[in-house]
Amino acid sequence: MSMLASKTANEKFCTDCGSVISARAEICPKCGVRQLPAPGMIGVTTPGGKNRIAAALFALLLGGLGIHKFYLGRVGQGILYLIFCWTFIPTLIGFIEGIIYLTMSDQAFEAKYG
DSSP: OOOOOOOOTTEEEOTTTOOEEETTOSBOTTTOOBOOOOTTOTTOBOTTSOBHHHHHHHHHHHGGGTHHHHHTTOHHHHHHHHHTGGGSHHHHHHHHHHHHHHHSOHHHHHHHHO
């Protein structure tokens, strides 16, 4: 006779072993598998550790200096932004890129920068 595990509102099932764990758990205490974030969460990070919202904020606020390019691992482009920051062209481009990052889906961002 199998027992069905039930969960409360602040619990979830482990994605690997199916044990009932805390909803905030990042790693299952039973099997040690890292849990995936819930779909639609704001601030989902790619496997490379990049966050779409953080990149967008860097681009909107510090885009003229290319900080978002350094954050995304595009060091060469970041240096170009720094060299030409006095023209304010990188500021305009950074602002546009910030809007693009905000409208981009998490899957598209992960595919491009992950």
